[in-house]
Amino acid sequence: xxxxxxxxxxxxxxxxxxxxxxxxxxxxxxxxxxxxxxxxxxxxxxxxxxxxxxxxxxxxxxxxxxxxxxxxxxxxxxxxxxxxxxxxxxxxxxxxxxxxxxxxxxxxxxxxxxxxxxxxxxxxxxxxxxxxxxxxxxxxxxxxxxxxxxxxxxxxxxxxxxxxxxxxxxxxxxxxxxxxxxxxxxxxxxxxxxxxxxxxxxxxxxxxxxxxxxxxxxxxxxxxxxxxxxxxxxxxxxxxxxxxxxxxxxxxxxxxxxxxxxxxxxxxxxxxxxxxxxxxxxxxxxxxxxxxxxxxxxxxxxxxxxxxxxxxxxxxxxxxxxxxxxxxxxxxxxxxxxxxxxxxxxxxxxxxxxxxxxxxxxxxxxxxxxx
Amino acid sequence: xxxxxxxxxxxxxxxxxxxxxxxxxxxxxxxxxxxxxxxxxxxxxxxxxxxxxxxxxxxxxxxxxxxxxxxxxxxxxxxxxxxxxxxxxxxxxxxxxxxxxxxxxxxxxxxxxxxxxxxxxxxxxxxxxxxxxxxxxxxxxxxxxxxxxxxxxxxxxxxxxxxxxxxxxxxxxxxxxxxxxxxxxxxxxxxxxxxxxxxxxxxxxxxxxxxxxxxxxxxxxxxxxxxxxxxxxxxxxxxxxxxxxxxxxxxxxxxxxxxxxxxxxxxxxxxxxxxxxxxxxxxxxxxxxxxxxxxxxxxxxxxxxxxxxxxxxxxxxxxxxxxxxxxxxxxxxxxxxxxxxxxxxxxxxxxxxxxxxxxxxxxxxxxxxxx
Numbered sequence: 001x002x003x004x005x006x007x008x009x010x011x012x013x014x015x016x017x018x019x020x021x022x023x024x025x026x027x028x029x030x031x032x033x034x035x036x037x038x039x040x041x042x043x044x045x046x047x048x049x050x051x052x053x054x055x056x057x058x059x060x061x062x063x064x065x066x067x068x069x070x071x072x073x074x075x076x077x078x079x080x081x082x083x084x085x086x087x088x089x090x091x092x093x094x095x096x097x098x099x100x101x102x103x104x105x106x107x108x109x110x111x112x113x114x115x116x117x118x119x120x121x122x123x124x125x126x127x128x129x130x131x132x133x134x135x136x137x138x139x140x141x142x143x144x145x146x147x148x149x150x151x152x153x154x155x156x157x158x159x160x161x162x163x164x165x166x167x168x169x170x171x172x173x174x175x176x177x178x179x180x181x182x183x184x185x186x187x188x189x190x191x192x193x194x195x196x197x198x199x200x201x202x203x204x205x206x207x208x209x210x211x212x213x214x215x216x217x218x219x220x221x222x223x224x225x226x227x228x229x230x231x232x233x234x235x236x237x238x239x240x241x242x243x244x245x246x247x248x249x250x251x252x253x254x255x256x257x258x259x260x261x262x263x264x265x266x267x268x269x270x271x272x273x274x275x276x277x278x279x280x281x282x283x284x285x286x287x288x289x290x291x292x293x294x295x296x297x298x299x300x301x302x303x304x305x306x307x308x309x310x311x312x313x314x315x316x317x318x319x320x321x322x323x324x325x326x327x328x329x330x331x332x333x334x335x336x337x338x339x340x341x342x343x344x345x346x347x348x349x350x351x352x353x354x355x356x357x358x359x360x361x362x363x364x365x366x367x368x369x370x371x
Numbered sequence: 372x373x374x375x376x377x378x379x380x381x382x383x384x385x386x387x388x389x390x391x392x393x394x395x396x397x398x399x400x401x402x403x404x405x406x407x408x409x410x411x412x413x414x415x416x417x418x419x420x421x422x423x424x425x426x427x428x429x430x431x432x433x434x435x436x437x438x439x440x441x442x443x444x445x446x447x448x449x450x451x452x453x454x455x456x457x458x459x460x461x462x463x464x465x466x467x468x469x470x471x472x473x474x475x476x477x478x479x480x481x482x483x484x485x486x487x488x489x490x491x492x493x494x495x496x497x498x499x500x501x502x503x504x505x506x507x508x509x510x511x512x513x514x515x516x517x518x519x520x521x522x523x524x525x526x527x528x529x530x531x532x533x534x535x536x537x538x539x540x541x542x543x544x545x546x547x548x549x550x551x552x553x554x555x556x557x558x559x560x561x562x563x564x565x566x567x568x569x570x571x572x573x574x575x576x577x578x579x580x581x582x583x584x585x586x587x588x589x590x591x592x593x594x595x596x597x598x599x600x601x602x603x604x605x606x607x608x609x610x611x612x613x614x615x616x617x618x619x620x621x622x623x624x625x626x627x628x629x630x631x632x633x634x635x636x637x638x639x640x641x642x643x644x645x646x647x648x649x650x651x652x653x654x655x656x657x658x659x660x661x662x663x664x665x666x667x668x669x670x671x672x673x674x675x676x677x678x679x680x681x682x683x684x685x686x687x688x689x690x691x692x693x694x695x696x697x698x699x700x701x702x703x704x705x706x707x708x709x710x711x712x713x714x715x716x717x718x719x720x721x722x723x724x725x726x727x728x729x730x731x732x733x734x735x736x737x738x739x740x741x742x
Contacts, residue, residue, distance in 0.1 A: 058481070059477060060478065061434050062478040062479070063432050063434075085479070106430060106477055106482070107433040107434075108430055109429045109430030111477070118483075123411055125410060141533055143533065146523070148523050149521060150520060152517070162512055162513075175629060257546075259545060
């Protein structure tokens with residue numbers, strides 16, 4: 001039986017690869033290179049200059065291997081068995097530029113691609129792949145002075161634990177004496193405090209902006225925003241109070257006590273992506289004396305009526321990808337501007353609810369902060 | 372054919388689980404809890420109070436699932452299919468206390484357990500599991516003042532890149548003015564600069580020692596030690612010069628310029644585990660004016676003859692696990708002491724060439740440094 005299985009699979013694989021070649025050989029450029037997020041010494045997954053991704057998974061005795069990325073409908077990209085026992089496949093079309101999470105279905109189980117590094121998204125550590133982008137220079141690691149990213153463990157009496165945050169201090173912080181403004185920057189649902197520095201490359205974006213003289217240096221703080229656990233689809237059950245307490249009553253005082261911050265509202269910003277935008281909106285409106293700059297990145301909008309009986313923020317930044325609902329963001333920005341707010345809306349061209357939208361949003365928002 | 376396959380697998384699974392129960396039900400305590408290194412909300416893998424590990428992998432259509440850990444010979448622990456389509460199994464015996472890397476073989480491919488966090492070892496990101504240890508209190512996250520762990524990117528002209536290091540600064544560093552000694556602490560083969568803080572918990576070990584008043588605070592620096600790539604088994608082809616240049620000519624001056632260090636030999640230590648011990652031995656002997664405290668953790672030994680025409684270090688610390696070759700470490704320590712060196716040897720009871728040995732070694736070594 002095993003031999004019969006093997007022969008059937010081999011035949012299927014050969015047929016698949018013929019179909020594959022016929023359909024695609026005229027359009028796909030064979031200039032594939034390893035994704036920059038691969039584990040050391042790993043050749044696959046690869047990406048080409050058009051944004052196609054090619055996967056290779058070794059699982060000689062598997063019956064079915066499928067990658068969650070791609071244009072092949074909800075099932076992603078089906079891999080075909082090759083003669084050496086590995087499974088290979090290329091996405092049906094080019095992927096959006098930038099970072100994507102993905103996973104691999106092997107015989108019905110969900111695993112990560114052993115070729116790539118892992119990133120925390122969807123409440124699990126997922127595989128990551130990076131599609132080269134036309135504007136990738138702004139988040140590249142360059143030979144410029146670099147800030148440091150440090151893990152801090154701050155006491156949180158309200159949750160009874162030491163909680164983790166990451167603090168980006170700009171180049172020169174260690175040896176200098178100056179004080180800095182602070183941006184509290186939140187991740188999305190199912191992500192954690194590693195997201196912005198790791199998949200978002202926030203530290204490199206700010207390093208590069210500072211090196212080009214486009215912004216004045218500031219500190220960034222990321223912490224975990226899902227203080228109470230909420231399942232996907234039940235986001236309406238999310239209660240802001242536990243996280244608001246951790247952020248406003250515990251983390252901010254700790255950061256102000258342990259770093260050289262300018263500890264006042266006019267030098268403090270809060271922004272977040274997706275669920276982090278929802279948190280930002282709620283907390284900035286609940287605590288109007290704490291933050292002066294507000295940013296919602298694919299995370300909803302403010303309306304002028306939200307500020308009835310409240311002080312005006314110094315900036316409202318709204319953004320999303322053009323593949324999301326850009327009209328809502330644009331209209332909200334217009335409404336706020338018309339009613340006298342300093343509001344800026346930004347739409348990232350050709351990107352969806354993914355990190356390339358948020359990297360670009362940070363690039364656009366950073367020069368507007370702490371003016 | 373598929374049904375036939377399914378029935379065969381089911382029968383095998385039932386047989387396996389019967390054998391399994393008969394063999395083990397009398398000895399294994401059913402007090403299994405999720406490993407502390409599990410991904411959020413993940414129940415498996417689990418560990419019990421005796422040190423047994425139990426695994427559960429969802430892959431309904433797989434033919435074979437095997438975990439690399441366990442006493443089941445070189446093949447690890449074979450999992451058996453259960454009625455709900457997942458694969459389960461328990462190690463044949465208790466595992467050593469502390470941290471273990473592992474991976475999962477599914478139909479001939481090597482993957483990580485989707486239940487656990489990943490740790491970089493064996494030149495890949497591997498699954499990690501933590502077996503509760505009698506002495507785990509010394510590396511526990513406690514309600515004490517915590518130092519910070521920060522990622523730095525330092526310029527490295529010799530390799531043409533910005534290279535990453537992690538710097539632990541002790542509690543109080545941010546707001547204080549004092550200067551600190553520095554321990555340069557290296558990972559083993561196939562690991563990287565994340566190992567000591569992540570699987571090693573070096574920051575928590577030092578936080579706890581400081582809180583108990585057992586050591587004076589110092590800085591720890593970890594960087595990547597495989598500047599030239601060497602395959603496993605070819606360790607003799609390793610050339611020290613590229614890494615020695617990065618460490619001594621690039622990293623140390625950068626750390627001394629950017630952190631409040633006491634920048635002199637008498638306040639600088641180097642230690643490493645396994646391959647990092649080999650690096651420590653070679654570099655300390657090549658550069659006798661740079662470090663005054665030397666530590667080899669499961670990483671070889673010094674002999675008094677190594678110091679012919681060289682200054683004596685202030686400390687030589689040698690260690691390994693009792694399941695390694697403790698006699699070599701003990702004898703080398705005696706030989707050094709007899710010939711007038713300040714040498715200390717330590718053997719970690721009941722552990723092998725794994726991180727529990729090195730956590731305990733750091734605990735023993737830290738109070739001896741910078742006297």
